[in-house]
Amino acid sequence: MVEPLRDIIARHGLQATKALGQNFILDRHLLARIAAIPGPLDGANAYEVGPGPGGLTRAILEAGASLVVVERDRRCIPALAELEEEFSGHLKVISGDALEVDEQAQVGRGAHIIANLPYNVGTALLLRWLGGEWRPWWASLTLMFQREVAERIVARAGSNHYGRLSVAAQWRSTPRIAMAVHRSAFVPPPKVASAVVHIVPADEPEGVDPVVLERLTAAAFGQRRKMLRSSLKAMPGALDALEALGIDPERRAETVDVDEYVALARYLTANA
Known part of the structure; x- marks a missing residue:
């Protein structure tokens, strides 16, 4: 027992x-x-x-x-x-x-x-x-x-x-x-x-630096009530990444899905 x-x-x-x-x-x-x-x-x-x-x-x-x-x-x-x-x-x-x-x-x-x-x-x-x-x-x-x-x-x-x-x-x-x-x-x-x-x-997406993704989400969600063009403006290359990927800079962080964050981080990694 x-x-x-x-x-x-x-x-x-x-x-x-x-x-x-x-x-x-x-x-x-x-x-x-x-x-x-x-x-x-x-x-x-x-x-x-x-x-x-x-x-x-x-x-x-x-x-x-x-x-x-x-x-x-x-x-x-x-x-x-x-x-x-x-x-x-x-x-x-x-x-x-x-x-x-x-x-x-x-x-x-x-x-x-x-x-x-x-x-x-x-x-x-x-x-x-x-x-x-x-x-x-x-x-x-x-x-x-x-x-x-x-x-x-x-x-x-x-x-x-x-x-x-x-x-x-x-x-x-x-x-x-x-x-x-x-x-x-x-x-x-x-x-x-x-x-x-x-x-x-799961498999790790190719071409993404985890540190870049972490910095990206920290910037985006650190000011989650602001539009991306404001919250990401201090991150080098982020606004260019939004434009290149066709992500509306007037969106807010909580509307951007995981795949879009991965795509942004991949762009920033490739263009660092």
Whole structure:
């Protein structure tokens, strides 16, 4: 009989800490559903950030993965050590800050990242995983976010949620909201609803410098209420790119779709 997570939390004195963005999920059936989102994990490598008392950790391990977890809260390490002993050879626990870990060195290529991310570092970690070399070292991302952040990740041009995060997530990967999670599923319940986002890499468009695309979207969405001719005027070559591609400079950033941003970045890359 697997010990209830509520009892593990009580036994180790693991009250969630707001400063660390912690909200624990106790429902093992829900955790198993989250672990199943990437598909079969038997024999796969996986990586988890912020495992807390180890509920999702156990679900991933029971799905057959070999798992590396990074936990900043040292109070959680004894509970995770119990899992490390139970699943000997299949779990490695790292005590530290996920923003400072060389993940590929720890996990290897082709790993599935599955995590109920701490809210205070979730977006920073996502942008880190979406950046850098492509194709990336990870095979998929299955990540819990606040519902609003999840909607920003998958938003299309013209919607209120569409912005820099949407373009960053969609220009060379495919995101979807895999599951909505009610606030009552967490201890303590957060003030907002949550959702699990699943992201898989796609082919990188040719001829695009990621740094150029990042600067372009930063300029455009930094002044999103202004027309492009105003928000992009300080970026060398941007207005010429609009004209060359037939993009109306009186449009605003949220009306320009991902493919158009990619085309603009390609033009700027070629004419730098």
